[in-house]
Amino acid sequence: MNLAVLLQTNHHNANQDAEIQKRKKQRAKVCLSEETDTQSREKMNIPVLFSVLLVISTVQAFQYTELAQYVDSHEEDYVEALRDWVAIESDSSNVLKRPDLHRMMEVTALKLRLMGGAVELVDIGEQELPNGQTLALPKVVTAQFGNDSTKHTVCVYGHVDVQPAKLEDGWATEPYNLTDIRGNLYGRGASDNKAPVLAWIHAVEAYQALNMELPVNVKFVIEGMEETGSNGLDAMIVAQRDTFLSDVDYIIISDCGWLSRRPALTYGTRGNCYFYAEVGGPKQDLHSGVYGGAVIEPMTDLIGILDTLISPSGNILIPGIREAVAPLTDEEWKMYQDIQFDMDNYKNKIGVDQLMYSNKVDLLAHLWRYPTVTIHGIEGAFSDPGTKTVIPAKVTAKFSIRQVPNMEPAMVKKQVTDYLHSVFAKRKSPNKLKVTMVIGAKPWLVDTQHPLYEAGRAAVKRVFDMDPDLIREGGTIPIAKTFQDVTGKSIIMMPIGGFDDGLHSQNEKMSRYNYIEGTKLFIAYLNEVSKIKRTSV
């Protein structure tokens, strides 16, 4: 039997059999019998052939059980690694914490370097502060493991900066001191996004520790400004498109969460158009006892036009917005119907008695695939405690519209601006309205039949023995759209965070279960991706 045939046989076995241990023994038997055959027929040197077969066996077989056992036996090391990372207050929104953020990037780079990765800390320039000063942005860490052109190359994106957190915000434990309570690891950044980044690193490390070749080349792009809008990253991605990113086949993002206790793959996110609507009148704030009744008040005008954005039942009243939305297909309806989602749990979690929609499909559809308007606040309004009798001279409303296919931010900008000016004109107010769109992030959506998602389903099946929920994210992860637009590569979002992890909120946590099983999921996923046929890249 020639080597090619042996190789194929071995590969075939490895891909098909779930019982790894049993398979290993079988394989050993096959190898031995083949060896005896070959030896008798061709008089080959036994030690040489045996070592060749061993090498083939190591390269081809996916020894999931061994890898999973390795992960289980290193659980405490992984928790300690997370503890070390959470202890670094890498809050990207607080300029005073910038030294910690720089240290976070260094620590990340060092960990990857110690694993033998080709690591770079990429300078992405400076950030201009409102006071005119500049501040160095945290460098972006890039790393590469494996450089085999016969294999696929995946690029894992993650971030190691965090949202602000203080004990007095209402945390039950010190936010930067990882605290284990009944298997939940509480700490700022635990779920968003430090544990998922570590899980990816540990997945690579597990292969290395067991001397198993990585099934695909693995690259990392890890940034430190995600929580404040990924300042500098877009330019870096554009700059590295033809270098670091040129041989990347697939991009993997694990910066979101499951919807329930069932693992999930995320195939879409909403975009966001964020608006300021400013109404200005008198040249200064006035006293309502002195001027009230004489002045046409900016706040009254502003509230009046804000009230025309959305109806009490959630209908967006801006002409053209609803018409642009892709219609709900029967297939989608069926998918939503199959998703595990408990309405009562959801209500309890957020503390409300009633939701906008009373059935699962409508609710999920309006969370994921329909736009919505949210009014966030009014700058210039009196909001302190007490009873100040002011007439604010200028007020600016902040509101946003979550974007879905096939809405276009440029069109939404025009629709909103025209509409607000038309309703404002009807008020015949002498005040001045100014509408600006300050963020125009597009939605992101992919085909769940793509081989990347097939591979995801297979990995979830192997690790959790169930099918994943295919879900969309109501929020915005603009980097997905940037990666897609700039590199043209396919992207998958593979979360490991729990549905109740409290991202951006008090008492953020990551469960040991999600962290450890998530690491196994990434290990299994790398193997599944290696099976994707070249033609489907």
Ligand SMILES: [Zn+2]
């Ligand atoms: Zn995040």
